[in-house]
Amino acid sequence: MNTNNPHTYQQIARAIEHLTTHYREQPSLGELAEKANLSEFHFQRLFTEWAGVSPKKFSQYLTLEHAKSRLRNGAPLADAADAAGLSGTGRLHDLFVTIEGITPGQFKQGGSGLVLTYGIFASPFGTYLLGAINDKIALLHFLNEGDVPEIILTTAWPEASLRPDPVTLQPLTDQIFNPIAVEHEGSKPVLSVLMRGSAFQLKVWEALLKIPEGGLASYDQIAHAIGQPTASRAVGTAIGSNPVGYLIPCHRVIKKTGLFGGYRWGVERKQAMLGWEAARVEP
Incomplete structure (x- = not known):
């Protein structure tokens, strides 16, 4: 099945x-x-x-009590992982995810001539749109009925030319949702993610990589982790604008009360991800 x-x-x-x-x-x-x-x-x-x-x-795994327990027992984000972002122990089979961040100003200087390769794929959480620039994942967007992929792509990367090529992207998708043994001589495969955002957004997105699979963090904890403890509202805005779903795990951020809160790609999908991940790390 x-x-x-x-x-x-x-x-x-x-x-x-x-x-x-x-x-x-x-x-x-x-x-x-x-x-x-x-x-x-x-x-x-x-x-x-x-x-x-x-x-x-x-x-x-979806109860308020479980969520609160996860928040209380989670390791401090600053100590949870390297900035490079070791992303969980089960979902990606110890894959590393690294962010290459560019600010709008930097992008403006060198953004012309980009080609955004894209394709539509299936996952345990529904159909998603994947876009990549020079083998770096630039967008992972879960699709709902009525979504137009070309509009989503051009909104995120308006300067780029679009090239549909799901065959070329298949190795990347295998590493995201169907990890395979591609290690060579003891080295771990690396997924590179190209993120376009402000310096503040990039700091928030990097902090998300420190939340381990099955773990949860609050908006306040993320704000403390990036050294701006009073910026929890701005943190929430940055999390909500994350263009790379699942790999940059914004679904692992919840309210400090234990309530799951909203999610860019739907609350049911967020609940599905959290329960699915918890089932893989719980003894």
Whole structure:
């Protein structure tokens, strides 16, 4: 069963939405299966293959108590990882993600003649649009019904010429959602991400890489990590403008109360990511 099938994610997302909005009533397996338009047997099997745990166990990862515990027990972000961003122990199989940041001024000086290669791919969290410049990931945008990829690409990189070429990008997608053994002589593969933003935005996005898989951080914690403890509101704005979803893990930032808050690509997708990651790091 292909859990990267967009239809699979849509079925899972409907169940997660019902699970999180009715968790106090402890919805039954039958209720969740009905939301996914599946029999109980097939829903249980599909969900467990997708998440790695049962729906009941998954729901525990989405509770307020679990979120608060994660916030309390998380290591200080300044000590959690190198600035280069070791991104988790399970999701990327110890892949490194590095940010190459450019400010608007720097981009203006050398931004002409860029070619943005792009393609549309499937993931455990639905269909997404991937764009790359010179083998550096420049955009990862989850698609919703009605989205026009060309508009998304030109809005993010208006100076670049567009070139559809999913075949060329396939090795990058394999490393994001279907990590493969591409190590050579003990070295770890590296994913380079090209981020265009202000110096403040780049600092925030780099701080996100220090949140380990299965971990959570609050907006206040990110503000402290970048040395601007009173800038939590500006931090939230920068996080919301992150152009590279999932790899730059803005989904791991929640409110200090333990509430998940919003997400650029939909709250249900954020909940799906957090539960999916928690299932991979919990003993």
